[in-house]
Every structure is written in C-alpha cells, then in structure tokens.
Amino acid sequence: MKIKSLLAKPFASYIYKQIQKGMATAIQDQDAILKMLIKTGRNTQFGKDSGLDKVTNYEEYKQAVPIRDYEQIRPYIDQIKEGKHNILWKGKPLYFAKTSGTTSGTKYIPITKDSVDNHFSTARNAALCYVAETGNTRFFDGKLIFLSGSPVLERVADIPTGRLSGIANHQIPAYLRSNQLPSYETNCIEDWETKLNKIVDETINKDMTLISGIPPWIQMYFDELMRRSGKKIGDLFPNFSVMMQGGVNFEPYKARLFESIGRKVDCVELYPASEGFFAFQDTLKAEGLLLNTNDGIFFEFVPAGEIFNQNPTRLSLRDVKVGENYALIVNSNAGLWGYNIGDTIRFVSTNPYRIVVTGRIKHFISAFGEHVIGEEVEQAMKHAADEENVRVTEFTVAPFVSSDAGKSYHEWFIEFEQEPANMQAFIQKLDDNLRQKNVYYDDLIAGNILEPLKITRIRKNGFIDYMKSIGKLGGQNKVPRLSNDRKIAEELQEWKREGS
The missing domain is CATH 3.30.300 (GMP Synthetase; Chain A, domain 3)
Known part of the structure; x- marks a missing residue:
C-alpha cells in the first residue's frame, strides 16, 4: 500500500465523523450561518441598500431580501466588474465563475475568499466518506481524471474568470497533482473534440482508477477509448473502481455507462454549481445527496408551484417535508442573497437532510x-x-x-x-x-x-x-x-x- 492510500484511511475516518456530527446539528448550523451572513452583509453595499442593519431574524430577512434572479443581482455584479469593493460581500471576489444563461447571456457568479472552500472541499469530503464506508483507498495510488473545462482564466476587473470546472483545476491539492490527468496543456484545449482525442492519447495506456465528470461527457470519453482499444473500459483499466459524477440526473445515462464499463464500479454523485457546492453522496447505502448545511450557505425552499408568484412561500430547513418539490434558493458567503439558482429538489429524508435534484424551473x-x-x-x-x-x-x-x-x-x-x-x-x-x-x-x-x-x-x-x-x-x-x-x-x- 502506497503512502497516499495509507494516510487516506485515518483522514477519511476523521472527516466522516465530523460530517456525521453535522447531520444532527443541521438546523442550528443553518441558523448560525444566517446570523453570520446578516452580520457581514450589513457592511456591504447590498446590505445597506437592503437595510440588513435592521434585520435580526429569518422573518425580517424575508421582508428585507426578496427572491431574485441574475438580472436583479446584475447591477451589483456590474459594480464589482468596475473595480468596486464591498459590494455583495466584503472585499472583492477571488474568482468569477462564468456561466451561460438562457435569458441573461453570460453570467458572472462571484467566488470569494470565504466561499472558495465550499467549492473545493466538498468533493474531497465525498471521496473521503466513500473511503470511510468502503475501505477502498486503492484509487489514490492510480491515475485520476477530472473531465473539465479549460483552466485558462481571463481577467475581469483584475478578477480571474472562467468556467467553474476550469477554476477547480487551480484548487486541486498538491498531493493529487502527480496523479491527475490530463496534462495541463491538454486541459487548456478549448475545442472539445480535439481535447477529447488528446485526453484519450494521454490516458489509454495509464492505470486509471478514478474517473470524474458530467455523465454524457464521460460517455463520450468511454466511446473513444473503446473505439481505439476494442476493449470495455473495465478491461482497459482493470483497477478502475470509482466514478464520481454530477451536473445532470445520472439515471438516464447509467445503463449505457455500465454497459461500456462491463463490470461494477462504485458511483459517487455530486451536486456542484457555480453558485455553490450544495450536496454530495455521503453513503452508497441510502437514496439521495446529503445537503451541505454547515458550509457558508443558508438554504431556502419555495414550493415549486409558487416560484413565479409575486409573494411565494419561503421555508427554511426546519419546515421542509419529504416528497415535496421545492425551488432551491441560496444565500451565501459568496455574496448571493435570496438567489434563485433555477433548480428544483425533493427531500427523500429529513434525518439526515438528503435530497434528489428533480429538474430545472425553466425546463x-x-x-x-x-x-x-x-x-x-x-x-x-x-x-x-x-x-x-x-x-x-x-x-x-x-x-x-x-x-x-x-x-x-x-x-x-x-x-x-x-x-x-x-x-x-x-x-x-x-x-x-x-x-x-x-x-x-x-x-x-x-x-x-x-x-x-x-x-x-x-x-x-x-x-x-x-x-x-x-x-x-x-x-x-x-x-x-x-x-x-x-x-x-x-x-x-x-x-x-x-x-x-
């Protein structure tokens, strides 16, 4: 057993115990996060415009901060892009995550010094929960691939700006760098088909043990590997044991992906977005993803049928019910306030709080x-x-x-x-x-x-x-x-x- 896999077990055990403790304090943690957000937000331009200095509880917060979409937060983003500080959150963002909107064109979602850890420690925690539950650490000793966007970042108001998956490449811990594929040069290729061919060049003869990405793009990677090698993925990579995936519902892609692999591998599902890393699969034994209730995000939930109402019902975590379909609203230390991310979710458990993603509000x-x-x-x-x-x-x-x-x-x-x-x-x-x-x-x-x-x-x-x-x-x-x-x-x- 190599040093990485040897050290992974005690670290995984520690993280897993912390996450289990957090399951029991989710309501209290959410209350504390809201208080922290209000306290910090009072000193921002948004906080002054919204009267956060007069807000002391959730009911007052809902009156002060209406639900908004990107168009309604854009004037504050524009001020940040002009170089102004303390607009949505203290200081200025570390990054802008650049994403395409159907009605708003390109969106610039802030990632701050306080919120950056949420994005990049949650995937780690999902992997470590998997290790703690299964005991499988072998994948740390092989090659890991993260199918992602280009890590090349432009600068907007001197803020590094790019796709979230490209930004994530800059946050991969040093101890995994030697395991990571593809190469930085290949990852920088913008054209997907050219990039895919180079990724296959670099990985087809390697000991791939973990593969991560959005399911349809993992399938394209598998298709090209099989075309070139004439082998199933499980035969080509005999030590491949973990697939981490997210971004879309896994079920429509699951059968074909497993057919391509040709044998069983463990799957760990993630729920990342430019606005935050909201949930992750903490166990292979239960349905749903554990909501990230203690990581800088205060969640609100609107019954999906009311989301386009002028004054929809807004619920905190303590009032949600299993089986109901909710629009997900986030308030975070990235400077997002009453922000409708456009997703709908459903709780499959409230002890602990586990969800499934049910779709897009506009889809x-x-x-x-x-x-x-x-x-x-x-x-x-x-x-x-x-x-x-x-x-x-x-x-x-x-x-x-x-x-x-x-x-x-x-x-x-x-x-x-x-x-x-x-x-x-x-x-x-x-x-x-x-x-x-x-x-x-x-x-x-x-x-x-x-x-x-x-x-x-x-x-x-x-x-x-x-x-x-x-x-x-x-x-x-x-x-x-x-x-x-x-x-x-x-x-x-x-x-x-x-x-x-």
Whole structure:
C-alpha cells in the first residue's frame, strides 16, 4: 500500500465523523450561518441598500431580501466588474465563475475568499466518506481524471474568470497533482473534440482508477477509448473502481455507462454549481445527496408551484417535508442573497437532510396546463427502457401544438443506442409511465385533448453534432431535458434519422 492510500484511511475516518456530527446539528448550523451572513452583509453595499442593519431574524430577512434572479443581482455584479469593493460581500471576489444563461447571456457568479472552500472541499469530503464506508483507498495510488473545462482564466476587473470546472483545476491539492490527468496543456484545449482525442492519447495506456465528470461527457470519453482499444473500459483499466459524477440526473445515462464499463464500479454523485457546492453522496447505502448545511450557505425552499408568484412561500430547513418539490434558493458567503439558482429538489429524508435534484424551473412542459418536469420524463424513460430492453444515448421533449384539426402532443426526440424491438409497445409504455407520474397529463390524454406522445428518432451522434453546432459541446454544457417551446425541436430537425 502506497503512502497516499495509507494516510487516506485515518483522514477519511476523521472527516466522516465530523460530517456525521453535522447531520444532527443541521438546523442550528443553518441558523448560525444566517446570523453570520446578516452580520457581514450589513457592511456591504447590498446590505445597506437592503437595510440588513435592521434585520435580526429569518422573518425580517424575508421582508428585507426578496427572491431574485441574475438580472436583479446584475447591477451589483456590474459594480464589482468596475473595480468596486464591498459590494455583495466584503472585499472583492477571488474568482468569477462564468456561466451561460438562457435569458441573461453570460453570467458572472462571484467566488470569494470565504466561499472558495465550499467549492473545493466538498468533493474531497465525498471521496473521503466513500473511503470511510468502503475501505477502498486503492484509487489514490492510480491515475485520476477530472473531465473539465479549460483552466485558462481571463481577467475581469483584475478578477480571474472562467468556467467553474476550469477554476477547480487551480484548487486541486498538491498531493493529487502527480496523479491527475490530463496534462495541463491538454486541459487548456478549448475545442472539445480535439481535447477529447488528446485526453484519450494521454490516458489509454495509464492505470486509471478514478474517473470524474458530467455523465454524457464521460460517455463520450468511454466511446473513444473503446473505439481505439476494442476493449470495455473495465478491461482497459482493470483497477478502475470509482466514478464520481454530477451536473445532470445520472439515471438516464447509467445503463449505457455500465454497459461500456462491463463490470461494477462504485458511483459517487455530486451536486456542484457555480453558485455553490450544495450536496454530495455521503453513503452508497441510502437514496439521495446529503445537503451541505454547515458550509457558508443558508438554504431556502419555495414550493415549486409558487416560484413565479409575486409573494411565494419561503421555508427554511426546519419546515421542509419529504416528497415535496421545492425551488432551491441560496444565500451565501459568496455574496448571493435570496438567489434563485433555477433548480428544483425533493427531500427523500429529513434525518439526515438528503435530497434528489428533480429538474430545472425553466425546463418543463406546460403548453396545455400539465406542468411536466424533468424528473417525471426521466423516470418514465428509465422504466420504459428497462421494460423493453432499450438503451438511450440522449433525449429531449417538446410540445407540438397543432394549428389544424389534428390534436396536439408531446414530441420526444430520442437517440437510441439500442432501439425497441416493438416501437409501438415502447411508445405505449413510455406514455403510460408519464401518465402515472403526472395526473394533469393523464387527464389531458384521458379527456382526448392530447394525443399520446410521438417519437422522432435522432441519428447516431446527432445530439453531439447539435451541441457542436450551437457552440456548447463539452465542458459543463448539457442538453435541456424539456422545453416549453419548439426552439430546440426545430433546431434538431437537421439531425433526424431517415424515416422519422
């Protein structure tokens, strides 16, 4: 056993015990974080504008600080970009995490001296919880790959600025640098296809033991490795034992990833975002991700159906319920206040507080009043694919609103790796599954207002080519699972299979 794996066990045991202690004090920790945020925020420009000096508790905080999106926080970001200090948080940010917004263009999310540890210690803690539970430390002795964006950072108001995954490359601890792949030069390549080929060049003959990234981009890496080697990933990398993944729901990609590996490996799921590292899988034995309740973020939860109301209900952690769908609101030591990150989550446990991510607020279909969300279509697809022995590479769903005598319907754009033996039976099961998940959709079908869903097949690598065509191939980008309009649907017409 090498020194890294030898030292990992006692450190993992220590961190795991600290995390378990934190499970019991989550409510108190959240209360303390809110007090700390208010105390520090009073001396910022935002705090003065919001009257934080008069705020002493959560009820007063909700009155002083309304829920906001990026457009409403942008004027403060613009002041920081002009070089001003003490705007959203004390001093100025260490970094700007640069991310694409659907309505706001490029967003600049601050990462401060106080918040930076949240981003980069949480992934470490997830790995150490895994070690403490399983005893597996061997992966520390092999090569580790983090499929990420370029670490090359530009400067905005003299603040290093780039993709979160690229910023993360600068925070990897020194003791892992010798294990890390790909090389810095390869990681700096912007074009994803060129970069992917170089990553495969550098790793195909190495002892890869941990692979981490967003599932669709891990799959692309696996596909190229298999094409070149003619081997399953588990045979190519016999010591590969841990896959860490996040950024999208794992379930739609799980079957194909494991088929590519050819054997079992342990999976550790993460919930990172530019706005903070919100949750991580602390155990392989229970559903959901442990909410990060003691790391500089005060969480709020709005019932998902109220998020667009003028005065929605806002709940702190003490008032949440298992099974409810909530929009996630964050207040943090990065200088985010009442910030709607756009995700919806559901608690699967409150002892401890574990969540699953159920979708994006803006990614839904309600063209006919059904309000179908990402979790529902993903579960419907998973069950239908399992029942019909189907493998799906990627899919997205959009409404088709009929302008003539024909009925409207949901159109599913699907790239199959293995098609159904009976397409009509697959469509029927997919539609039935969605009807069971969403009572409003069921009513529309039963009432003969909507036709059952229709499938448009996308050719092999069609989604990759589509993402490339819009300049979003690789990095942290992913295909939206749902749209409430036809924009993506119309763009995908170019990549339809013949006969679809």
